[in-house]
Amino acid sequence: MRLRNLQLVNFRNYNNLHLEFNEKVNLLVGKNGQGKTNIVESIYMLSFGKSFRTNKDRELIKFDTENLYVGGNFSKHNTNGLIEVAIGKNKKGIKVNKIHIQKIQELLGNLNVVIFSPEDLRLVKEGPKERRAFIDKEISQIMPKYYNYLTSYNKILFQKNKLLKSNYIDEALLDVYDESLAQYGSYIYILRRDFIKKIANISIELHKKLTNNIEDLSITYKNQINVSDEDTVSTIYTRFLEKLVSSRKHDIETRTTRYGIHKDDLNIFINDLDVRLYGSQGQQRTASISLKLSEIELINKEVGEYPVLILDDVFSELDETRQRLLVSNLSVVQMFITTAEISHKNIFDKENTTIFNIDKGQVINIENGGN
Ligand SMILES: Nc1ncnc2c1ncn2[C@@H]1O[C@H](COP(=O)(O)OP(=O)(O)O)[C@@H](O)[C@H]1O
Ligand SMILES: [Mg+2]
Helix, strand or coil, X not given: XXXXXXXXXXXXXXXXXXXXXXXXXXXXXXXXXXXXXXXXXXXXXXXXXXXXXXXXXXXXXXXXXXXXXXXXXXXXXXXXXXXXXXXCCCCEEEXXXXXXXXXXXXXXXXXXXXXXXXXXXXXXXXXXXXXXXXXXXXXXXXXXXHHHHXXXXXXXXXXXXXXXXXXXXXXXXXXXXXXXXXXXXXXXXXHHHHHHHHHHHHHHHHHHHHCCCCCCEEEEEECCCCCCCCCCHHHHHHHHHHHHHHCHHHHHHHCCCCCCHHHXXXXXXXXXXXXHHHCCHHHHHHHHHHHHHHHHHHHHHHHXXXXXXXXXXXXXXXXXXXXXXXXXXXXXXXXXXXXXXXXXXXXXXXXXXXXXXXXXXXXXXXXXXXX
16 A cells, blocks of 8 residues: 655645655654654544544644645555545545545545554553554454444443433433443454454564564453353353443442443563563563554455555664664555654665655655665
8 A cells, every 4th residue: 555645735834735755665854843743644634534643623724724635645456546634624524536425434444554653662551541542443444344333332331421420310221321332342342352363463473573582472352251252242242231230230339331342451461471560661662563563464464455654753762673673574565754863764775765854844855765
């Protein structure tokens, strides 16, 4: 998968920008605060329809202007596509191949993007919430209907918790909510279980590579219902509902929902020790890298093409050995790398690299590899 070009109008600190990208490595170089991340943020928008930095779309509109536009041509499976996002003060429109989409899942999966930022290096160290967000984003990309299930689940959970906090609790309504939670929860559970199994298989190999065969990384699904790998959606539904019913009294007392997929997490072990508790900072970071890189491989397996990879400010956080490992492992992937340090240039094969020098919301100079 390749993003061929990008057009920005009134996006963050850019007035009007058109860039043609290298199909291999694109280095976005500039001092802090110049607009490097803004560019990758707009690329991310083409994949997910929203920013990874804010939920408030209006923050993306250039100060003192009214409407923004982000557009990009991509190619995938030998076909071309165009994604366009337009945002005004109170309106937002997304088009795929000139046709307005109605729901975000019609956008997801068109252009697959994996972003790796400094927070991702803390993926293993952080709390369950961050790891759930990781899982959710990845599955949504591969299987947009997952996003549907999740949104529905979260809406019902919100309604249920609101009811639990109200003065009068209608238990018949709680029954309805619990049944819906069990239903969506079981769909989500199955997709998470499959995803985690796949990602675990890929990451064990990658992690060996990154650690010179010293470490065995094991990733498993941590959830509250303990069903087996073979269990079907109906068994899981029943199990969830039992849990919810058994916890009814507790839920009413604590005014919140104790059981469900909103509590899930990953168990991450290296050589049989829980990395979160016993791993060194370096081990936690390397495990995070393995996990993130597995995602790229998994998308390739599921979609049949590698996603576009964004490395936002992580490059300088890696030592040179890991930088080289990363680059050599990912030579088939189109990359967008932001960095303040021009010295990293040497890691990349010049032939396949385009360098965009960025200063105050302008691309002031483009160095094209090979000429
Ligand atoms: N809506 C906006 N309108 C104009 N400028 C903005 C807007 N949002 C952010 N900026 C500017 O963008 C710059 C930060 O860009 P960013 O891409 O995050 O920098 P970096 O190069 O460090 O990654 C800041 O100078 C900020 O003032
Ligand atoms: Mg930045």
